[in-house]
Amino acid sequence: MSVTAVAHPNIALIKYWGKADERLSLPATGSLSLTLDIAPTRTTVTLDPSADQHVASWSGEPMTGSELERVSAFLDLVAERAGSRTRAVVETANEIPTGAGLASSAAGFAALAAAASAAYGLALSPRDLSRLARRGSGSAARSVFGGLVQWHAGDDEGSFAEPIDAPGLDLALVVAVLAPGRKAIGSREAMRRTVATSPFFGAWVASVPGELDAMRAAIARADLTAVGELTEANAMRMHATMLGAVPPVRYWNADTVAALDVVAQCRRDGVEAYATIDAGPNVKVLCRPEATTAVADRLRAAFADVDLLVSGSGPGVRIVGP
Ligand code: DP6
Numbered sequence: 601m602s603v604t605a606v607a608h609p610n611i612a613l614i615k616y617w618g619k620a621d622e623r624l625s626l627p628a629t630g631s632l633s634l635t636l637d638i639a640p641t642r643t644t645v646t647l648d649p650s651a652d653q654h655v656a657s658w659s660g661e662p663m664t665g666s667e668l669e670r671v672s673a674f675l676d677l678v679a680e681r682a683g684s685r686t687r688a689v690v691e692t693a694n695e696i697p698t699g700a701g702l703a704s705s706a707a708g709f710a711a712l713a714a715a716a717s718a719a720y721g722l723a724l725s726p727r728d729l730s731r732l733a734r735r736g737s738g739s740a741a742r743s744v745f746g747g748l749v750q751w752h753a754g755d756d757e758g759s760f761a762e763p764i765d766a767p768g769l770d771l772a773l774v775v776a777v778l779a780p781g782r783k784a785i786g787s788r789e790a791m792r793r794t795v796a797t798s799p800f801f802g803a804w805v806a807s808v809p810g811e812l813d814a815m816r817a818a819i820a821r822a823d824l825t826a827v828g829e830l831t832e833a834n835a836m837r838m839h840a841t842m843l844g845a846v847p848p849v850r851y852w853n854a855d856t857v858a859a860l861d862v863v864a865q866c867r868r869d870g871v872e873a874y875a876t877i878d879a880g881p882n883v884k885v886l887c888r889p890e891a892t893t894a895v896a897d898r899l900r901a902a903f904a905d906v907d908l909l910v911s912g913s914g915p916g917v918r919i920v921g922p
Pocket residue numbers: 611612614615616617625631705706736737738739740787788878879
């Protein structure tokens with residue numbers, strides 16, 4: 601039995617940062633994201649009755665170490681639910697270089713959850729698929745769906761993502777790839793350190809629900825200005841929270857700050873643009889689709905030879921074949 605699934609990355613407008621339960625991958629707060637239409641991950645899962653362990657490869661390169669352990673643990677979870685002891689072969693490929701910070705675990709585990717659950721014969725509802733993807737990587741719960749998506753905090757049953765109706769709100773994202781390369785500290789470890797040591801973490805957990813409500817209201821009235829302002833403010837708060845950790849977690853570099861200045865200058869020039877930053881130095885600029893050229897031109901003027909990726913709203917995970 602062989603199944604192939606494709607999923608896209610998502611970028612959070614209200615971030616997920618910190619877990620309430622590590623084993624079940626339950627977030628400390630809800631979050632809200634935009635699924636992209638670029639950088640898909642394509643994953644094929646084939647059951648192999650003769651194998652005695654799972655094997656996995658990434659663009660033809662065998663996975664090893666902690667990467668393979670994480671994928672194997674996830675496959676064990678799926679196999680156990682299906683009442684199967686059969687092992688799987690996973691082949692996965694991503695169209696974007698890892699350094700762009702978009703070869704995310706979100707697209708990877710959403711595609712793996714869809715392909716593996718189908719290969720093992722589990723017929724999951726989209727909601728249960730989102731709950732399963734969450735176990736691989738929290739943000740993967742959101743890549744199960746397209747467009748704007750909210751992932752709820754809750755217990756194992758209640759923590760799933762679902763799509764949000766956003767009539768009349770057309771969003772685009774310009775990603776400035778400022779420093780390709782491996783990040784200093786993985787988001788998993790950085791989250792753990794923030795939860796354990798940052799005195800600001802409690803304030804973060806207390807403020808996110810109100811930000812989610814405000815974001816939902818802004819989306820419902822298709823108010824790009826409010827969506828953008830809430831997005832940028834939330835990203836600043838997430839990074840403030842981790843800067844308070846011991847030792848501090850700092851993903852920004854000088855170019856990150858310079859890109860924030862470019863985005864602020866866009867606004868002064870009448871181009872509506874708002875920045876968000878994840879667990880890396882790259883800056884993602886939220887704007888209307890008509891504004892992507894103006895935003896890209898200004899980023900190019902500020903950073904010679906910068907790699908820019910432009911994305912619109914993308915689809916949820918889907919099975920594309922055997
Ligand atoms: C900064 O979903 O990669 O991108 O659950 O440990 O796999 P794990 O973390 P992950 O964290 C994403 C963090 C973020 C914010 C977000 O996407 O909401």
